[in-house]
Amino acid sequence: MSGISLRAKRIVKNRAFLALCLLSTSATILILALLIASIMAQGSHFLFNSDALGAVFAHGELSQLTKIIRWDFLTNFASRFPEKAGIYAAVIGSMWVCAICALLALPLGIGTAIYLEEFAPKNRWTALIDFNIRNLAGVPSIVYGILGLTAFTRMFGLFGSDKNSALSFGPDNAWWHIQFPFGQGLLAGGLTLMLVVLPIVIISSREALRAVPSSLRQASLAIGATQWQTASKITLPAAIPSILTGAILAMSRAMGEAAPLLVLGIPVFIANTPDNLNDNFTVLPFQIFNWAGRPQESFHQLAASAIVVLLIVLICFNGVAVYLRQKLRKPLA
Amino acid sequence: MTEQASKFHPKSNSVLYKATSTMPDTQPNLAKPAPASAPITTTSLPGSEHITLRVKDFNAWYGAFQALHNITLNIPSQRVTSLIGPSGCGKSTFLRWINRMNDLVANARAQGVMQLDKDDVLDRNFDVVELRRRVGMVFQKPNPFPKSIYENIAFGPRLHKHFHRSDLDALVEQSLRAAAIWDEVKDRLHNSALGLSGGQQQRLCIARAIAVGPEVLLMDEPCSALDPRSTASVEALIRELRQTFTIVVVTHNMQQAARVSDLTAFFFEGKLIEAGPTDGMFTNPKNKQTEDYVTGRFG
Numbered sequence: 327m328s329g330i331s332l333r334a335k336r337i338v339k340n341r342a343f344l345a346l347c348l349l350s351t352s353a354t355i356l357i358l359a360l361l362i363a364s365i366m367a368q369g370s371h372f373l374f375n376s377d378a379l380g381a382v383f384a385h386g387e388l389s390q391l392t393k394i395i396r397w398d399f400l401t402n403f404a405s406r407f408p409e410k411a412g413i414y415a416a417v418i419g420s421m422w423v424c425a426i427c428a429l430l431a432l433p434l435g436i437g438t439a440i441y442l443e444e445f446a447p448k449n450r451w452t453a454l455i456d457f458n459i460r461n462l463a464g465v466p467s468i469v470y471g472i473l474g475l476t477a478f479t480r481m482f483g484l485f486g487s488d489k490n491s492a493l494s495f496g497p498d499n500a501w502w503h504i505q506f507p508f509g510q511g512l513l514a515g516g517l518t519l520m521l522v523v524l525p526i527v528i529i530s531s532r533e534a535l536r537a538v539p540s541s542l543r544q545a546s547l548a549i550g551a552t553q554w555q556t557a558s559k560i561t562l563p564a565a566i567p568s569i570l571t572g573a574i575l576a577m578s579r580a581m582g583e584a585a586p587l588l589v590l591g592i593p594v595f596i597a598n599t600p601d602n603l604n605d606n607f608t609v610l611p612f613q614i615f616n617w618a619g620r621p622q623e624s625f626h627q628l629a630a631s632a633i634v635v636l637l638i639v640l641i642c643f644n645g646v647a648v649y650l651r652q653k654l655r656k657p658l659a
Numbered sequence: 660m661t662e663q664a665s666k667f668h669p670k671s672n673s674v675l676y677k678a679t680s681t682m683p684d685t686q687p688n689l690a691k692p693a694p695a696s697a698p699i700t701t702t703s704l705p706g707s708e709h710i711t712l713r714v715k716d717f718n719a720w721y722g723a724f725q726a727l728h729n730i731t732l733n734i735p736s737q738r739v740t741s742l743i744g745p746s747g748c749g750k751s752t753f754l755r756w757i758n759r760m761n762d763l764v765a766n767a768r769a770q771g772v773m774q775l776d777k778d779d780v781l782d783r784n785f786d787v788v789e790l791r792r793r794v795g796m797v798f799q800k801p802n803p804f805p806k807s808i809y810e811n812i813a814f815g816p817r818l819h820k821h822f823h824r825s826d827l828d829a830l831v832e833q834s835l836r837a838a839a840i841w842d843e844v845k846d847r848l849h850n851s852a853l854g855l856s857g858g859q860q861q862r863l864c865i866a867r868a869i870a871v872g873p874e875v876l877l878m879d880e881p882c883s884a885l886d887p888r889s890t891a892s893v894e895a896l897i898r899e900l901r902q903t904f905t906i907v908v909v910t911h912n913m914q915q916a917a918r919v920s921d922l923t924a925f926f927f928e929g930k931l932i933e934a935g936p937t938d939g940m941f942t943n944p945k946n947k948q949t950e951d952y953v954t955g956r957f958g
Binding site: 447448539541542544545546547548549550551552555559560564656657658 | 758760763765788789790791792795796798800802803804805814815818819851853864867868870871
């Protein structure tokens, strides 16, 4: 008798909990859908050509299909006239900065992870390093901006100012022209973003390496491989898919950062693409920040359009990460 | 199979292992392999025959805990020596000191004499990479690399010296033949080793260990993760390999020790209680504790 009522109670509890979980999940999805819908609604004006949209969907004129998207928005530089404004400089700047950031952060981060996971003795010193890296991953990115400002933009004033540089390499028109300090140039931006993502790359790479069964390391060592041979030929290849997944997610974080670059003082208006590593640049999130801060409604719409582009880029990044996780990851044992 | 196994040896294989002439001259005399039919006639341990591994007053610790106390044991060439004893008795610790895998354990240390031929295994200056080439190891759970069957075997030899493709192919075939798995895998050498069954994987791991031309093979409960049928195949292989290698097997399974080994050493609470010919150990143990253990009264 009491057994039956207990059972009924359990079933009710189970259902109630399930309902609660469903509710919170749907709330999350609803918020996300609202966000995307509102951004699309605001951003559509500058992203899509309404005449071409009408022609294709109302009259079935497929020849207008490629004109649906306002390509001008992607290929124009910023402008004080919203109808002429575009995100070309920001897209190119984002690509440059992300490439520099990836080239610096991935070797450094993965190298650090290999050292800490495969070579470092487990002692108080490495525990301290570990603790620090975990804390650094949680430091707000704007703090790295301050570090970037002193270390890369001004270089502690060691080489004069960026307008009056005391040290430079390469001809002014070469893409690899470098001058110290880096000022508000690409190198300063890329290095600052490297600081932001480095802890993330290290932590995700370490977790990828740790997921490789130690039986494989032992097998390798037991046939006379050195620690380096084991790390480079067994552990790293087994961990590479996961490491790449983490690296791509870190890069999408770098792609979305505006705050540290804001602190560096990168220019608001850029009417050319960077010529060399010290040239001024802007990035998508900073362009969005900029447009959203203006009083005119049209600029808010521009900001929304740029957000749509940024979201699409980030979704592509995450898509590649998911693909790598699913396709490249092989069973290890 | 017997023929193949006896033919295969790094020393006798002049083409492939000429380069490893740095090995000491104290190799077992392979011209006269030990008579396979007469393991029981091996009188005592230590005996008068060639000793590959000499252990004297050997102590080992993990931090403050002493895992092994004053072990003195001689392991003869081309015999199977099994180490038996209850869990935690130190037999695996002992095994993992022979190829210094315990170097990987931060607080592990050892004292005493452990000599492989004339080399001091415990000498910090002794090249552990060379030691592990000479002393192969097979683990409890089959642990093939997530690579092809061919790559699993070729991995080890390539670490130590550069091979021509055809020599490497021949070495892979010989190793797989010696491990009695060639016929099962010859048509899928470039498929993943993870597609093999547990018993096949374990024999592959043995082939991988053989491929670098060791003198000694250490096996840490090589059959405990296998089904009875795979166990039988691995045990048969161990008996074959005795003709070429000095084998030390840790096992929890006393029937297995009785089936595969020529000599047995009984460990209990970090001490070597008794060692001798397997036959005598199981039928007429000298020590009361050994008797209790082998008859199943404890452990």
